[in-house]
């Protein structure tokens with residue numbers, strides 16, 4: 001998680017010129033790096049690099065099904081047990097095929113639509129990739 005901590009530091013310290021606010025130069029290890037818009041710059045060797053990629057990688061939720069397979073937006077999964085639908089008398093039956101709209105962070109990490117029931121949130125531990 002050190003990458004995430006670095007992003008938080010950069011966000012908080014924004015325009016600061018304190019050398020310790022940024023990670024050292026990956027090329028020459030100089031601690032006197034500074035931020036210029038989206039980039040970090042090293043005054044000693046001239047190296048510059050992006051923080052963007054690191055940030056996006058940290059925010060992408062990794063969701064795995066009951067077999068440990070990684071799931072992606074748009075994948076089809078099937079239910080591996082009957083699930084009661086909160087607030088209704090409906091049951092989403094085992095074996096029902098479901099298309100994932102979107103993966104999210106959290107306890108119920110699959111945003112999907114089930115035919116005959118509608119939009120709902122599922123736990124990835126109760127599905128497997130179809």
Ligand SMILES: [Zn+2]
Nearest residue numbers: 025028042045
């Ligand atoms: Zn450098």
